[in-house]
Amino acid sequence: MFLRSFGRQLLRAPSSSSSFLSANVSRAAARSVSQAAVYRNSLFCGSRALARHHHHHAGCGCSGSASRLTTKRGSTAAGTVASEISAAAAAAGAAAGIPRMQMGAVITKHGSPEEVEFKQIPVPEPGPGEVLVNIKFTGVCHTDLHALHGDWPLPAKMPLVGGHEGAGYVVKVGDGVTDVKLGDRVGIKWMNGSCGKCEYCLSARESLCPHILLSGYSVDGTFQHYAIGKADHVTPIPDNVSLEVAAPIMCAGITVYRALKEAAVQPNQWVVLPGAGGGLGHLAIQYARAMSMRVVAIDSGADKEKLCRDCGADVFIDFRKEADVVAKVKEVTGGGAHGTLVLSTSSKSYQQATEFSRPGSTLVTVSMPPDAQLNADIFWLTVKMLKICGSHVGNRLDSIEALQYVSSGAVKPVYKVQPFSTLPQVYSAMEAGNIAGRIVLDLSL
Ligand code: 8ID
Numbered sequence: 546m547f548l549r550s551f552g553r554q555l556l557r558a559p560s561s562s563s564s565f566l567s568a569n570v571s572r573a574a575a576r577s578v579s580q581a582a583v584y585r586n587s588l589f590c591g592s593r594a595l596a597r598h599h600h601h602h603a604g605c606g607c608s609g610s611a612s613r614l615t616t617k618r619g620s621t622a623a624g625t626v627a628s629e630i631s632a633a634a635a636a637a638g639a640a641a642g643i644p645r646m647q648m649g650a651v652i653t654k655h656g657s658p659e660e661v662e663f664k665q666i667p668v669p670e671p672g673p674g675e676v677l678v679n680i681k682f683t684g685v686c687h688t689d690l691h692a693l694h695g696d697w698p699l700p701a702k703m704p705l706v707g708g709h710e711g712a713g714y715v716v717k718v719g720d721g722v723t724d725v726k727l728g729d730r731v732g733i734k735w736m737n738g739s740c741g742k743c744e745y746c747l748s749a750r751e752s753l754c755p756h757i758l759l760s761g762y763s764v765d766g767t768f769q770h771y772a773i774g775k776a777d778h779v780t781p782i783p784d785n786v787s788l789e790v791a792a793p794i795m796c797a798g799i800t801v802y803r804a805l806k807e808a809a810v811q812p813n814q815w816v817v818l819p820g821a822g823g824g825l826g827h828l829a830i831q832y833a834r835a836m837s838m839r840v841v842a843i844d845s846g847a848d849k850e851k852l853c854r855d856c857g858a859d860v861f862i863d864f865r866k867e868a869d870v871v872a873k874v875k876e877v878t879g880g881g882a883h884g885t886l887v888l889s890t891s892s893k894s895y896q897q898a899t900e901f902s903r904p905g906s907t908l909v910t911v912s913m914p915p916d917a918q919l920n921a922d923i924f925w926l927t928v929k930m931l932k933i934c935g936s937h938v939g940n941r942l943d944s945i946e947a948l949q950y951v952s953s954g955a956v957k958p959v960y961k962v963q964p965f966s967t968l969p970q971v972y973s974a975m976e977a978g979n980i981a982g983r984i985v986l987d988l989s990l
């Protein structure tokens with residue numbers, strides 16, 4: 546019943562203000578913000594280059610012959626943020642023009658990365674309760690790839706501008722918006738809006754709202770320069786967190802932070818993370834360590850092993866090299882996971898997770914591989930008294946808290962910045978499982 550009404554909502558034609566097809570008013574030229582400085586701590590250099598771009602290597606020790614990619618690890622960046630804040634103030638004060646048309650990455654049907662078309666589309670107009678955000682950086686989440694493939698049992702809007710890890714400035718506010726101001730630095734997350742009135746919204750479980758609007762899925766998202774967010778749902782970005790650092794938090798960070806709360810692992814207990822080297826995974830390691838949990842990271846390859854260890858994993862298990870992942874987890878944890886977040890996009894991980902879960906523990910489903918089933922033996926489920934729960938992003942307070950961990954320096958997203966135009970290559974690399982951490986697209990490139 547719930548799913549049916551959820552689905553109906555998603556089928557519903559998006560409001561005209563949220564659709565890139567909507568007509569709207571024009572102004573003059575776009576602003577630009579100075580290119581974010583390259584971070585000091587380059588963690589490693591991508592050996593499998595995804596695309597060429599012009600960032601300089603920052604002491605990563607790599608010859609850099611194949612590419613100019615630099616992986617960054619950032620919590621805060623004072624210089625960058627200062628220039629972003631002054632740019633935002635200028636934007637708010639100067640009544641700078643908003644163009645009528647903009648470049649967007651559009652898909653008109655599901656399929657392979659070649660379906661992504663870069664084209665001129667109208668800048669949407671914020672309706673009542675909405676804000677228009679000039680997106681500067683956006684992460685690329687595996688959910689965007691599911692939307693491209695169309696492999697979920699939930700219809701997406703079509704044509705679709707994907708993307709739901711956006712960070713930028715508010716450049717226009719719709720009627721009735723009072724708390725969000727022009728020039729505010731905000732994030733647009735997966736949950737673009739919710740009704741605010743249903744039993745779920747009233748109890749701060751808005752990710753269950755039957756009227757939820759999903760950025761880059763049921764409404765156009767952040768793979769465009771100007772995106773719409775509900776004023777009640779855009780997330781304020783702390784002053785000392787740069788926009789490119791904030792971007793991966795807007796989905797990956799929020800989601801794993803909330804899922805760790807659901808797992809209810811106590812300090813010094815073991816949380817096990819299949820998929821630990823991906824976008825969600827590398828942040829889950831860091832939030833878990835910040836909450837004093839011990840971490841078993843499961844993923845594959847030297848890049849991801851290094852990433853997981855650098856993020857604080859106590860143990861790394863390579864699922865391609867380890868003959869018996871279940872036995873290994875039980876061995877290193879002395880009896881199994883006290884809690885598990887499945888973040889891997891392979892359904893095999895779910896089977897293994899039910900087996901290596903410690904009696905009395907919680908298994909949280911986060912990743913959504915197509916057609917995956919949880920095939921747990923009921924006898925063992927019962928006598929082990931396992932709890933299995935789903936976790937869908939987080940609420941607005943989770944979102945604010947997830948950014949606070951970054952603001953304090955406890956969590957540092959690891960990401961590579963690439964030009965907007967490389968989105969199709971990012972999808973291909975993601976299909977191949979070749980991305981350690983996150984890719985963040987710079988919309989100005
Ligand atoms: O709210 C939610 N529940 C939510 C929010 C955001 C994302 C759910 N997601 C979902 C996405 O839709 C996707 O299904 O979480 C999943 C992971 O998203 P991601 O972190 O953005 O994906 P990624 O960066 O591609 O990382 C996936 C990792 O899984 C590893 C890969 O090597 C990769 O590092 N992996 C695979 I494929 N098979 C594995 C295995 N058998 C495995 N790791 C361990 N064991």
Ligand code: ZN
Nearest residue numbers: 686688796797
């Ligand atoms: Zn996501």
